[in-house]
Amino acid sequence: MTRHLNSLDFMQACSNKLDHALRNLSLAQYPPDAIRTMRTFASSEVASLLDVTEAYIRQLSLKGRGPDPEVSNNGRRLYTVEQILELRMLLADNGRKKWINPRRIEGESCQVIAVTNFKGGSSKTSTTIHLAHYLALRGYRVLAIDLDPQASLTALHGALADFDPREGDTFYSAIRFDDPVPTRSLIHKTHIEGLDVICAGLELTEFETAVALEMRKSGGTEFLLRAAQAIEQVEQDYDVILMDSAPSLNFLTLSSLTAATGVLIPVPAHMLDVDSTAKFLELAGSYMQILSNMGTTAEWDFAKFLITKFEANDHPQANMMALMRQVFGTDLLLNTVIKSTAVADALTWKQSLYEVQRSRFSAPKTYDRAMESINGVNAEIEQLLTHAWGRE
Template identity: 80%
Template structure:
């Protein structure tokens, strides 16, 4: 029997067609001459971000101190994110509120957080982008690193000026064995002040082959240090580095876990997802045992599970949440991230919820519920970061 369908022709045909269609869609969203900008924030939002009252923000503005906000026809004051950061630093100089400038000080190590789980669809990228944007809005200097060849985190940032993974503009260029380049050359500024990215591309898959060849030559576990050595070149510029890992426990993920000072494991409260997470932990434990024996074991400030895509009125999910609480105890974050069409819509627009105006949603209350759950989870994670620095809560 002769099979008529060529695998090569099928893959080539549809990879080309899909790439063209997605490129056209991206050009429609972000034309080559377009400059992507972050939305502006009301004085109410600014007060919440800074942890002060809106009246105090208004008083500072009326005194002519700090940045001059835009005033709308109805009297609303709007601040750009750069102005929010400027205002934060202005208030920090007065020293009235401790940690209003939250950036780390001498003696506090840059926190490198690996967001990982080898179950696809567990919201690793959504968790990374929303946590990263939250921390940037709070005044931290954040670097997000796309560790996944599928490059979802990279795609969410639209057309970054000058980025082309086919030209080696990805993390792989900084961690490869042959002629690695300085890490700062693959760091991209984004339209969000305080939030930078290192992008990914298909060439990241070459790391697996390169490690296998290197291990055949030299043996040992030196590959585990490739990511950490690369990040050490730039961590002085950041307070937090987020590693958005691929949905697999490969050499790159193991290298990420070794580089990490903390780990976050997103898990939807579904039987298949929890079961898959159990297998991930079992496999990871077997690898870690080997690494410990070789003297290359990883040690973290914290490792936590985060329930994602949660529907509290779904009884099977509520039961699974109770089981997870029983099993994981304090290592399960108290706050779960709710499943929401608002999040799905925002990601379709290649934005986080923090980038989208509330008025853009047809059902603003859906946005309110989503942002409330995301804020709560992010605030809890921020607390873990500052606790690792030894700050008073």
């Protein structure tokens, strides 16, 4: 029997057509000569970020202290991210509030957080990008590392200057066994002050083959230290490093778990997702047992589960969340990320919710609910960081 569809021709033709269409769409959003910028923030938002009153922000502006905000036609004061950071440092110098400058001090180690789960669609990338933007806006120095060959986190930053995944510009270049490059050479500045990124591409899949060949030669577990060794080169420059893992428990994910000081596991409150997470934990546990037998362990400051895409009015989801709270107890974050069209719309525009103006949404209350949910989760994670540093 002769079949008429050649698999190679089909895959290559569809890949080329889809790649061409997506490139055109990306160019329409971010032309080569475009400079992506972060939106400005109203004084009320600035006050919330700095944990002071809006009246105090207004007084500073009227007294000519701190940066000069843009004043809109209706008299609103609008601040850039850079100006917010300048205000933060001004308040820190005045000693108005402890930890107004949240950056780590001597004796506090960089927090390296792996966001992981081998179930696709669990909101790993959304969790990572919103946490990265939140922490940057709060004044932390943040590095986001994309460990997923699908490169969703990378795509959310639009067209980064001088980045080409086909030219060895991904994290794989820093962790490969032959002639690795300095990690610092792979870091890209983003349009958000305080946030840098290391991008991903399909070449990250080569790490799996490279590890298999290396293990055949030496039989050791040195590959587990590759991510940690690469991160160690730059961790003095950051307060928090976030790793967005691929939806699989592969060698690269294991290496990231060994490098991590904390772990976040996003899980939608659906039976199939929770069941998949159970298998993920079982498999990860078996790997960790093997590593322990070989004398290698991964020790963390914290490991937490996070319920994502939650719909409170959905009774099966509510029941599943109750089950998870019963099983995981304090290992499950108290706050949840609600399912929201606002988040979906923002990601479609290759932006986080923090980047989009509230006025852009046809239903602003939907934006408010989503933002309240995400802020609640991120604030709880921030408390985990400060607790790990031993702060009051």
